[in-house]
Amino acid sequence: MTTQFESAVIADLERLVPMVESALLAPLFDFEAPILQEAARYSLEAGGKRVRPVLCLLAAESADKSAETALSCAIALEYIHTYSLIHDDLPAMDDDDLRRGKPTNHKVFGEGQAILAGDGFLTEAFGILAGAAKLTSEQKVQAIQTLSEAAGWRGMVGGQSLDLEGENLVKEGKPYDYARLQLIHRLKTGALLRASLELGAIAAGADGGIRSALREAGAALGLAFQIRDDILDATSDSETMGKRVGKDEGKNKITYPKLLGLDGAAKALEDTTERAVGLLAPLPNPSSLIAWARFLSVRAN
Amino acid sequence: MTTQFESAVIADLERLVPMVESALLAPLFDFEAPILQEAARYSLEAGGKRVRPVLCLLAAESADKSAETALSCAIALEYIHTYSLIHDDLPAMDDDDLRRGKPTNHKVFGEGQAILAGDGFLTEAFGILAGAAKLTSEQKVQAIQTLSEAAGWRGMVGGQSLDLEGENLVKEGKPYDYARLQLIHRLKTGALLRASLELGAIAAGADGGIRSALREAGAALGLAFQIRDDILDATSDSETMGKRVGKDEGKNKITYPKLLGLDGAAKALEDTTERAVGLLAPLPNPSSLIAWARFLSVRAN
Numbered sequence: 001m002t003t004q005f006e007s008a009v010i011a012d013l014e015r016l017v018p019m020v021e022s023a024l025l026a027p028l029f030d031f032e033a034p035i036l037q038e039a040a041r042y043s044l045e046a047g048g049k050r051v052r053p054v055l056c057l058l059a060a061e062s063a064d065k066s067a068e069t070a071l072s073c074a075i076a077l078e079y080i081h082t083y084s085l086i087h088d089d090l091p092a093m094d095d096d097d098l099r100r101g102k103p104t105n106h107k108v109f110g111e112g113q114a115i116l117a118g119d120g121f122l123t124e125a126f127g128i129l130a131g132a133a134k135l136t137s138e139q140k141v142q143a144i145q146t147l148s149e150a151a152g153w154r155g156m157v158g159g160q161s162l163d164l165e166g167e168n169l170v171k172e173g174k175p176y177d178y179a180r181l182q183l184i185h186r187l188k189t190g191a192l193l194r195a196s197l198e199l200g201a202i203a204a205g206a207d208g209g210i211r212s213a214l215r216e217a218g219a220a221l222g223l224a225f226q227i228r229d230d231i232l233d234a235t236s237d238s239e240t241m242g243k244r245v246g247k248d249e250g251k252n253k254i255t256y257p258k259l260l261g262l263d264g265a266a267k268a269l270e271d272t273t274e275r276a277v278g279l280l281a282p283l284p285n286p287s288s289l290i291a292w293a294r295f296l297s298v299r300a301n
Numbered sequence: 302m303t304t305q306f307e308s309a310v311i312a313d314l315e316r317l318v319p320m321v322e323s324a325l326l327a328p329l330f331d332f333e334a335p336i337l338q339e340a341a342r343y344s345l346e347a348g349g350k351r352v353r354p355v356l357c358l359l360a361a362e363s364a365d366k367s368a369e370t371a372l373s374c375a376i377a378l379e380y381i382h383t384y385s386l387i388h389d390d391l392p393a394m395d396d397d398d399l400r401r402g403k404p405t406n407h408k409v410f411g412e413g414q415a416i417l418a419g420d421g422f423l424t425e426a427f428g429i430l431a432g433a434a435k436l437t438s439e440q441k442v443q444a445i446q447t448l449s450e451a452a453g454w455r456g457m458v459g460g461q462s463l464d465l466e467g468e469n470l471v472k473e474g475k476p477y478d479y480a481r482l483q484l485i486h487r488l489k490t491g492a493l494l495r496a497s498l499e500l501g502a503i504a505a506g507a508d509g510g511i512r513s514a515l516r517e518a519g520a521a522l523g524l525a526f527q528i529r530d531d532i533l534d535a536t537s538d539s540e541t542m543g544k545r546v547g548k549d550e551g552k553n554k555i556t557y558p559k560l561l562g563l564d565g566a567a568k569a570l571e572d573t574t575e576r577a578v579g580l581l582a583p584l585p586n587p588s589s590l591i592a593w594a595r596f597l598s599v600r601a602n
Contacts, residue, residue, distance in 0.1 A: 027454075032484060036454060036462035087420060092412030111393030112465045115416065119388060119423065120454040126427040127449030130442050137438035141431050144445060148428030153328075153337060153421040161337035164413045183333060 008291035012054060016067060020053045023075050027124055039109040039117040043082050046100045052077040052196040055221070055292065059200025059214050064284045070203035072132030073143055076125040077196050080151050083121035084192075086114050088160065122151070135203060142202045150195035159188025166254060176254050182223075189229075190222030197221070197289075213279050217289070220276035224297050227269040230255035231262065232301065273297040309592035313355060317368060321354045324376050328425055340410040340418040344383050347401045353378040353497040356522070356593065360501025360515050365585045371504035373433030374444055377426040378497050381452050384422035385493075387415050389461065423452070436504060443503045451496035460489025467555060477555050483524075490530075491523030498522070498590075514580050518590070521577035525598050528570040531556040532563065533602065574598040 024044055031037040053074030060070035089096040089104040090111060096104055106114035129135075129143050149155055162184045169176050197218030201211040234257045256265035276293040280286045325345055332338040354375030361371035390397040390405040391412060397405055407415035430436075430444050450456055463485045470477050498519030502512040535558045557566040577594040581587045 031454060031459070032488065033454065033459035033462040033466075035466050036459060040454070083420075087416055090413075090416065092416060112391075113462060115388055115391065115393060116458050116462045116465075118420075119384075120458045122420065122423055123449050123453035123458060126445055127453060130446040130449060137442045140442050140445075141438045144427055144441075145431040148424050148431060152424035152428060153332060153334065153341070157417050157421045157424060158332070158334035158337055161334040161414060161417045164417075165334075165336050187333065 005291035005294040008288060009295040012058060012288055012292070013050075016054045016057050017050050019057070019067065019071065020050050020074055020078065023071055024078060027075075027128060035109065035113055036116055036120060039105055039113045040120060042108060043086055043105050043117065043121075044078075046102050048078075048082075048100055050078060051225075051296075052081050052192060055193065055196045055218070055289070056200040056203075058288045058292065059197040059218075060204040061200075062214070062280070062283045062285050062289050063201055063204035063206040063210050065204035065206075069134050070200045072128055072134065073199035073203050076128045076143075076147060077192070077199065079121040079125040079128065080147065080156075080192060083118040083125075084151075084156060084160075086118040086121070090114065093160070093164070125151075139202055139205065143199050146195050146198050146202065150191040150198075155187055155191030155195075156189075159184050159186070159191065163188055163253075170254060178259055181254055181256070181259055185223060185226040186219070189226040190219050193222030193225060194218035210283060213283060217276045217279040217293075220272050220279065221293055221296060224269055224272040224276065224293070227256045227265055227272065228297060228299060230257055231265050231269070232299075234258075234262065236301070269297050306592035306595040309589060310596040313359060313589055313593070314351075317355045317358050318351050320358070320368065320372065321351050321375055321379065324372055325379060328376075328429060336410065336414055337417055337421060340406060340414050341421060343409060344387055344406050344418065344422075345379075347403050349379075349383075349401060351379060352526075352597075353382050353493060356494065356497045356519070356590070357501040357504075359589045359593065360498040360519075361505040362501075363515070363581070363584045363586050363590050364502055364505035364507040364511050366505035366507075370435050371501045373429055373435065374500035374504050377429045377444075377448060378493070378500065380422040380426040380429065381448065381457075381493060384419040384426075385452075385457060385461075387419040387422070391415065394461070394465065426452075440503055440506065444500050447496050447499050447503065451492040451499075456488055456492030456496075457490075460485050460487070460492065464489055464554075471555060479560055482555055482557070482560055486524060486527040487520070490527040491520050494523030494526060495519035511584060514584060518577045518580040518594075521573050521580065522594055522597060525570055525573040525577065525594070528557045528566055528573065529598060529600060531558055532566055532570070533600075535559075535563065537602070570598050 025041065028037055028041055056070050056074040056077055057067035061067055085099060086105045088094050089099055090106055097107055098104065105117060109117070125147065126144055129140055129147065132140055135143065151157065166176060166180065166184065194215055195218070197214040198211060201214040234255065256268060260268060273293055277290050280289045280293065326342065329338055329342055357371050357375040357378055358368035362368055386400060387406045389395050390400055391407055398408055399405065406418060410418070426448065427445055430441055430448065433441055436444065452458065467477060467481065467485065495516055496519070498515040499512060502515040507515070535556065557569060561569060574594050578591050581590050581594065
């Protein structure tokens with residue numbers, strides 16, 4: 001049975017993913033390092049749901065501007081996400097051999113080239129924003145500042161560091177509470193989803209109230225996304241997910257289901273989704289993002 | 302015996318390095334990931350000659366503006382350089398245990414945290430430029446675009462990838478010529494030194510002619526820097542260098558002395574230095590940068 005919001009999400013994907021895909025590979029031309037180019041292309045073409053770029057484009061539309069306005073922001077976000085996956089999969093980090101049903105970047109190209117491919121995506125993301133044809137200099141600077149904050153020490157990279165450290169706390173039997181889990185996910189997953197909606201607002205030239213609503217709704221969506229991820233890891237199988245599951249169990253990771261139980265995690269997911277919906281409702285054109293909020297809370301992979 | 306240009310360089314260092322050091326650690330406050338913060342601080346405080354930031358400040362002065370104008374650019378450059386050292390030292394890359402006479406970042410904090418510290422420096426560098434108080438939005442965008450191009454796939458990261466690949470070519474007995482060596486160093490070391498001088502020009506609001514002269518002089522200095530590095534690696538000892546030397550020999554690396562002989566490498570170094578001096582001479586205030594060009598070609602570590 002397809003619900004109304006699932007149909008809306010599928011329609012958005014059919015409309016916006018081709019726009020993202022068509023712009024994603026362009027920065028890969030004109031290259032003097034062929035193996036690096038191949039490694040970068042491999043990870044871009046590995047598929048993925050393009051959730052962050054699509055949310056960024058929808059955020060621009062929710063503020064009554066065209067999706068095209070935010071396309072450079074969307075590509076920069078997918079580059080940051082792609083870099084983070086390549087580095088997270090490395091043996092020194094999550095040590096994953098499989099991503100989206102395919103061997104991870106370092107399994108194909110070696111660890112050195114994989115680290116460099118990630119470094120390259122991260123660097124190019126900021127170059128893409130600086131070169132964005134549809135943004136004013138002021139908008140470019142705001143987008144770069146927002147993305148740097150979300151991706152760096154105070155955002156995604158900080159969250160990943162705390163997560164690595166947390167595995168050691170658990171191994172050593174040290175306390176690990178709900179506040180710490182929330183902090184890690186606010187930084188590790190939440191910050192980039194928050195930035196996805198905020199960059200859409202910046203590209204749309206939205207006023208402070210709309211920008212702030214999209215930013216906070218993005219933070220709530222990020223948290224909901226992570227809770228759903230933890231629930232899926234605890235209850236799904238590798239074939240559905242296209243990656244190894246049950247891995248949190250084996251790796252001393254603290255998850256929402258472990259800390260709150262499956263019912264408690266489901267309740268936290270529901271509350272967070274409703275918070276996002278409440279923030280989105282007053283926007284000029286909120287229906288797509290609201291459908292996405294509901295969809296992300298029940299997605300199956 | 303201290304030559305005239307050595308005295309000039311020492312005076313610049315005494316004047317400008319404290320300015321760099323005083324601004325370098327500021328972005329490290331207000332942190333929620335303590336191990337990451339410690340790892341980042343460790344690499345910033347490991348010393349280093351601060352060549353790139355000082356050259357950036359001198360480039361602004363050569364265009365008749367104050368060094369302070371370019372301080373944010375200088376810090377961003379040192380962050381990029383610091384990230385590149387942390388990642389280059391990893392086992393999957395150059396596999397170095399010693400840097401500036403101290404254990405490398407991953408030997409102290411583990412590979413995972415070292416990768417993240419590097420990712421953080423790279424990300425923060427762009428945030429620092431976007432938040433630079435003394436630059437207009439237009440200057441910020443130009444600086445970010447220049448730095449991204451110099452550090453990314455078409456610059457430093459691309460050069461490092463070609464260098465890694467080159468080691469395999471040599472192992473397999475495949476041809477490796479002077480053009481390839483020059484390409485690698487133009488990208489790997491040259492691009493960031495070129496950007497160091499160009500960011501100084503951008504911060505100074507210099508006209509196109511001055512910016513282009515500083516950019517090209519930076520490229521020549523970068524090449525000279527690398528040739529001198531190769532000569533030192535072939536002829537110096539670990540105590541003087543503060544890092545393992547003779548490592549190029551053991552690692553199938555092609556170097557200038559190997560390809561041109563020591564005399565040929567010395568000649569190439571001299572030619573490149575004279576090219577830089579020729580480009581710098583017409584600038585409004587070139588004497589410091591010219592002294593640096595001469596100094597870099599004879600430096601002992």
